[in-house]
Amino acid sequence: MANYYEDNADLRFYVEKGIDWAPLYEHTQLLGDVYENLDEAKETWADTLNLIGEFSANEIGPHQRELDTQHNVLENGDVVFGDRINTIFEQLKELGVHGLCMPEQLGGMNAPLITYFLSAELMARGDVSVMTHHGFHGGMALAMLMFSVDEGTTEVDIANKQLVSTRFQQQAEEIVAGEAWGCMDITEPDAGSDMAALRTIGEQDADGNWTVSGTKMFITSGNGRYHFVIARTEPETQGDPETGLKGLSFFLVETYSFDDEGNKVWHVTLDKVEDKLGHHASPTVMLTFDKTPAHLIGERGDGFRLMLLLMNNARIGVGFESLGLIENAIDLAKKYAAERPSMGKTIDKHEMIADYIDEMEVDAKAIRALGVRAAYYEELAQRLKLQAKFMAEDGSEEEAKLLKKSNKLKWKARKVTPLLKYYASEKAVEYGQRCIQIHGGVGYTTEYGAEKLLRDAMVLPIYEGTSQIQSLMAMKDNLLWIMGNSGTFAKQLAEAGFKSRFDRDALTRDVNKIKLYAMRAQVHLMRWILSEKLGDKPVTAWGSALGEFDPKVDFSPAMLHAEHLAKLLTDAAIASELHRQAQKWPERRDLCTAFVERALPRSRYQLDLIRTTGHRILRQLHGDDAVEGAPAADREVA
Ligand SMILES: Cc1cc2nc3c(=O)[nH]c(=O)nc-3n(C[C@H](O)[C@H](O)[C@H](O)COP(=O)(O)OP(=O)(O)OC[C@H]3O[C@@H](n4cnc5c(N)ncnc54)[C@H](O)[C@@H]3O)c2cc1C
Incomplete structure (x- = not known):
């Protein structure tokens, strides 16, 4: 019987040995003794993934x-x-x-979140609409618990491993039982990427009750019973680039309730279901709130921060969704190429097609490596924070230690998550198109399913933050980190430079070259950005410019090259991770070599682009001043 888990040795590598399950086990069993020991837990989680792999492949x-x-x-x-x-x-x-990932007491299996992400890949390989709608079940229930913990309305009895109460318990249990689902309402007709422009308002009456009013659009599974809504509670901040995000708050809103006879009583109007290019089984809804009763979550003005908690997981989810779609594209392309004869042999034996398929397969594994890293860091960071909250005394050394560890992991997750979302979703589009190309004329018909994949893929670089927004985030985080940590950066630069030339292992040299190119691109952009403020001062002096630096004005060259930089950073992150794996498990070395073979020349190209282009556009946008002091174009990369 077909099974997407059993037929995927790379995915099973992570379940069987690539993931260090022990810390996740320890954290997930804080509430309830569901498993005898780690081995039993691992076996159960693997069995569950196997079941989902079989279900997805057959149903x-x-x-x-x-x-x-x-x-x-x-x-x-x-x-x-x-x-x-x-x-x-x-x-x-x-x-x-x-x-799957909810505590046993709320009807769940106490499994780590990473098992959800892996199951998301398995489901998306079957169909991305199904995966998306499924994500708005358990993902929403978990978010309810997470938000309640965050605002302090969840009580636990750690000594007895019991969840005493949590604010949205009834709603979460309803979702876990499959009786309801939720959705995430951010986008509006006049505000997508620019959240400072959001207009939906949250108002409180004299008795302290909240309502929300406004229109949200493009809401996936927006006909769900529970909405997380971001709304403006400080109307004067609307559209203000400085305060626009600070005036947002976060709410849980019920679409409908039931009267005594069991009839639905609607509190939200569903205006429209979008007629869209793909994702046809997943409803994308426009809806209106009109003084709809709402429950404020957390503090007033905390909306943007809370939304990001949800968004981080959602972005990792899109990474795995994209991966599932790519696996599906590989299935179709390989099957067709092995059957279709042309010029005396099947097309998979023609050099170019063999190269296409190999690149798709290597990239799928590369994305999985990055995805597992992002998911692992994010989950452990969140769980350590919970441990600090529930198991350490306020203000204790233990609490400080746990929070420090959590923040370190959070930063690591933050560095790779936008790269995962960017790379995986862009590759899904590229490989959806390639799948059609490998099918030739029949790929352009609906008969073989290749065109559906491309249609489904095209939204992946748009929702949960566009590719451009991911690139900007990655660029800003990295460059600001360098400014604040220029000494550490200089050391990393020197180390990569040394290893790229003198390491005895050729693969290690190449991995370090990719890292070096990514760092040199950042050095180039920093010099350009800081040219007026720093002149030719060395890297280690960059931190001193932080005070007189305005990211909104001074980052123009880096904004222009943000996507090129994101590509470089992604190649460097994946190469590093695969290299780490190759050192630990020798059987992973071939994969690392195959990835680096293509990543090295394309990194050189991206660095070249960053160093030699952009002046003309910046001059057009901002005048001659924008390129004054820009470092000279330098094509010497190796
Ligand atoms: C099928 C589908 C499902 C969706 N599901 C949900 C959902 O469940 N919940 C929800 O809230 N939303 C959802 N969305 C909305 C989605 O998140 C937004 O469409 C997305 O954030 C982009 O916003 P926008 O459409 O307003 O585009 P805009 O923000 O107007 O962007 C248009 C273009 O400009 C670019 N751009 C914008 N600002 C910048 C900048 N500063 N620098 C460079 N480029 C920039 C963008 O990258 C994009 O290419 C969904 C959308 C679709 C199509």
């Missing part, structure tokens, strides 16, 4: 065409799902996987 994948053609429609104010997606969610309810 989702073969029905892609139906899922694609049965559109969801708006009828009498509610969304009517297509038959196939309904059937699949009935089956998922039976399987009981919505609560």
Whole structure:
């Protein structure tokens, strides 16, 4: 029987040995004794992934065409799902996987979040709409728990491993049971990437009750019962680049409740289900709140921070969603290429097609390596924070130690998450298109399913923060870190330079060359940005310019090259991770070599682009001053 887990040796490598499960086990078992020991837990989690792999390969994948053609429609104010997606969610309810990562007491399995991400890949390989809608079940229940913990409305009895109470318990249990789902309402008609422009308002009456009013659009699974809504509670901040984000608050809103006879009483109007290019089984909804009752989460003005908590996980989720789609593209491309004869042999034996398929396979593994890293750092950071909250005394040394460790991991997660979201989603589009190309003419018809993949892929670089926004985030985080840590950066630069020339191992030299190119690109951009303030001062003196530095004005050259830099940083991050794996597990060395073979020349190219282009555009946008003092173009990269 087909099984997306069993047929994927690279994914199983992580479950069997690539992931250090012990710390995750320790943290996930703080509430409830679900498993005898680590081995039993690992076996159960692997079995669950196996079950999802089998389900996806047999109950989702073969029905892609139906899922694609049965559109969801708006009828009498509610969304009517297509038959196939309904059937699949009935089956998922039976399987009981919505609560995979929830505590046992809320109906879950106490599994680490990373098992959810791996299951997301398996489901997305079947169909991305199904994976997305599934994500708005367990993911929302977990977010309810996370937000309640964050605001201090969850009580636990650590000595007895018991969850005493949590604010959204009934809602979370309903979702885990498969009776409801949630959604995340950020985007509005006039505000997508620019959240400072959001207009939906949150208002409090004299009795302290909150309502929200406004229109949200493009809300995935927006017909769900529970909405996390970001709304403005300080109206004067709307559109202000300085304060626009600080005036936002976070709410839980119920779409409908039930009257005594069990009829739905609506509190939100569903205006429209978008007619879109792909993701046809997943409803994308426009909706209106009109003085709709809402529950404030956390403090007033805390909305942007809380949204980011949700968004970090969601971005990692899109990384794994993209990976599932790429695996699907590889399945189709390989199958067709092995059957289609041309000029005396099947097309997979033609050099160019063999190279295409190899690149897709290597990249899928590279994305998984980055994804597992991002997921692991993020999860451990969150769990250490919980441990500090519940198990260490306020203000104690123990608490400070745990929080320090958590912040360190959080920073590592923050460095790789935008790269994962960027790279995986862009590759999904590229490989969706390549899958069509490998199919030739039939790829352009609906018969083989290749065109569906491209249509489905094209939203991945758009939602949960566009590729441009991910690139800007990665660029800003990295350059600001360098300014504040110029001594450490100079040391890293010297080390990569040394190893790239003198290490005895050729692979280590090449990995360090990629890292060096990424660092040199940053040096070039920093010199350009700081040219007026620092002249030719050495790297170690950059920190002294922090005080007189305005990122909004001074970052122009780096903003222009943010995507080129993101590509370089991604190659460096993946090469480092695969190299780490190769050192620990020799059988991973071939993968690292295969990745580096292509990553090295493309990194050289990105560095060249950063060093030699951009002056003309900046002059057009900002005048001659923008390029004055720019470091001379320098094509010497090796
Ligand atoms: C199928 C689908 C499902 C979605 N699901 C949800 C959901 O569940 N919840 C939700 O809240 N939203 C959802 N969205 C909305 C999605 O997150 C937004 O479309 C996205 O954030 C981009 O916002 P926008 O459409 O307003 O584009 P804009 O922000 O107007 O951007 C347009 C273009 O300009 C670029 N751009 C913008 N600012 C900059 C800048 N400073 N520098 C460089 N380039 C820039 C963008 O990258 C993009 O290429 C969904 C969208 C789709 C299509």
